[in-house]
Amino acid sequence: MGPGNHSTMTEFILAGLTDKPELQLPLCLFFLGTYMVTVVGNLGMITLIGLSSCLHTPMYHFLSSLSFIGLCQSTVITPKMLVNFMTEKNTFSKPECMTQLYFFLICIISECQMLAVMVYDHYVDICNPLLYNVTMSYQVCSWLVVEVYMIGLIGATAHTVLFFSAFNILAPTLTILGSYVSIIAGILGIHSTEGCSKAFSTCSSHILAVTILYGSAAFMYLQSSNVSSMDQGKVSSVFYTIIALILNPQTIA
Numbered sequence: 466m467g468p469g470n471h472s473t474m475t476e477f478i479l480a481g482l483t484d485k486p487e488l489q490l491p492l493c494l495f496f497l498g499t500y501m502v503t504v505v506g507n508l509g510m511i512t513l514i515g516l517s518s519c520l521h522t523p524m525y526h527f528l529s530s531l532s533f534i535g536l537c538q539s540t541v542i543t544p545k546m547l548v549n550f551m552t553e554k555n556t557f558s559k560p561e562c563m564t565q566l567y568f569f570l571i572c573i574i575s576e577c578q579m580l581a582v583m584v585y586d587h588y589v590d591i592c593n594p595l596l597y598n599v600t601m602s603y604q605v606c607s608w609l610v611v612e613v614y615m616i617g618l619i620g621a622t623a624h625t626v627l628f629f630s631a632f633n634i635l636a637p638t639l640t641i642l643g644s645y646v647s648i649i650a651g652i653l654g655i656h657s658t659e660g661c662s663k664a665f666s667t668c669s670s671h672i673l674a675v676t677i678l679y680g681s682a683a684f685m686y687l688q689s690s691n692v693s694s695m696d697q698g699k700v701s702s703v704f705y706t707i708i709a710l711i712l713n714p715q716t717i718a
Contacts, residue, residue, distance in 0.1 A: 493550035507536040538572035575617035581637035
């Protein structure tokens with residue numbers, strides 16, 4: 466056997482958000498509060514939609530699924546972060562890291578796909594209102610939700626293949642952009658001010674959610690690799706993996 470480095474990596478050492486001990490407890494309490502708000506908000510949304518028959522519509526069906534995805538995503542990330550705040554040596558075994566990455570990818574891919582499904586629902590509602598009940602029937606909505614989770618599972622399993630990476634990002638992005646072009650054209654065709662205002666208010670919260678997700682992710686990945694940008698990347702990654710989850714149920718509703 467030729468010379469070389471044949472060592473095996475068994476664990477990762479996490480750098481954490483800060484190296485100042487006095488900030489560990491305040492940050493731990495802050496993210497604990499954030500996690501509790503996220504859990505209560507998403508569970509409350511799911512429960513409310515499930516119990517209220519008047520909310521059994523496609524939009525709220527998708528919103529309930531989005532809340533479930535947000536709940537899972539927060540649970541994948543935040544508890545481990547809280548444990549790291551309370552320990553001196555922040556180590557992460559390779560199997561634990563890969564498991565967390567796998568479930569996080571399922572959540573983030575499913576969230577992107579669900580946002581694309583939701584904007585399609587808005588598109589049908591605004592541009593084809595007379596065919597809405599037929600186009601967005603219960604069976605269609607159920608299949609769309611199932612397909613979202615299937616894409617999340619497949620994409621997370623095969624995330625190292627470039628084709629799937631491009632599909633997971635480009636497909637929902639192009640769907641969202643294409644749908645909003647049609648939605649804007651449909652809104653411009655509405656002659657009454659009240660109708661335009663109602664149509665815009667239907668989409669405004671979804672636009673905010675898309676902006677938060679894609680904007681924070683782009684800020685983290687599309688920057689240089691110097692020390693300052695790495696610190697900014699930590700803050701941005703925390704924002705779109707944890708903080709943004711608080712906003713989704715309230716803003717889209």
